[in-house]
Amino acid sequence: MLKNHSNLNKPAYYHNTMASPILLAFAVLAFTSFVLASDPSPLQDFCVALNDTKLDGVFVNGKFCKDPKLATANDFFFSGLRMQGNTSNQLGSMVTPANVDQIPGLNTLGISLVRIDYAPYGLNPPHTHPRATEALVVLEGTLSVGFVTSNPDNRLITKVLYQGDVFVFPEGLIHFQFNIGKTKAVAFAGLSSQNPGVITIAKSVFGSNPPISDDVLAKAFQIDKKMVDYLQAQFWTNN
Template sequence: MASPFLLPAVLALAFAQALAYDPTPLQDFCVADLKSNIFINGYPCKNPKTVTVEDFSFSGLNIPGNTKNKFGFNVTIANVMTLPGLNTLGVSIARIDYAPHGVVPPHTHPRGTEFLTVIEGTLIAGFVTSNPNNTLYQQILHPGDVTVFPIGMIHFQLNIGKGPAVAIVGLNSQNPGFIFIGDAVFGSKPPIPVQVLEKSFQVGPNVIQELLAQFK
């Protein structure tokens, strides 16, 4: 006869695994050794004897980013690559600067949920749910307003104010990843076959070629 404690134990383990997006710490810290040749899920730990206080700090979120690009936005991020002390801690933070009418194009973070707080300006922000509904949840955000983009959902922000805008975002991953939809679909290397794109978007080859040219 199965133990009465077996099912609760299995459910508890499954629940814990479902929540564990990033590696769980097994010691006080595991500062990332970014120069290691060892390939694992994450980064190996530096020898604690070589760890310094600088491994746990990052500067620059107070500095406006350069938004002079075709989309009009800039991300300054403190993740495991720029703040090695975040390794195994499951968090990162970023500053987003928006030029007037600047947009962060539709994108996803495959490994993290995003928590966005507007510091300056006015944004339209939204995300789209998965199939079959593809529901858009969109809102206008002012300074002090907060919104969340669930993990893996396609989302975007647009500065609708007359001046620049600033937001601070937190993510529940040390390396949440960024997949910009346009870059991934029309800028992949090697490119996705044109016939696939024509059939997928139900447009002719001229439209596809025009879009592909934008992402070269």
């Protein structure tokens, strides 16, 4: 009995097309995974946040939403960034935020602002924003800024900024700003989240409530427990 060898004489594209449904399935799956990995876009013009959870509304991105018909200009307005921050603290700096807590209309829009005032030699200490990339622009003064890359390199990327200069701090990385001038400095920054969050490294480690164990911190930082006790006793500014 003769075997059917008709497929052997068919062109190469025939055999390639046999695999195409599998390749297509993988491509669709990969594309779907990519799409699901990003935040969804709002399906409405805006969703002005309500802080009173007793009111009726739709719960979107951590906030209840006001009826859009009741929104006013004040829901999208904040005058706090025009005022100089009080830098009379041990760090010599003050951060004034303009996020969803100050501007309810920012809810679901994925953006916020801060103003940072620095006394001469004032420091915005090493910290991270767990939910946002930051783009900072210097309005006045001279700042030394930088961020540290993640493990294992922990490379410091640093730059001196002058009036009008811009620097970007990638999301989640430890960064800082230090006023190296003899006069005050002012900077504004945009952040890619309505509520970027902030973790100040020194305060989080040595000012936690309740305190982290002396044994843990002494071993982690390779220092004496007396030094741990001293650092935990300091008053850590909530900047």
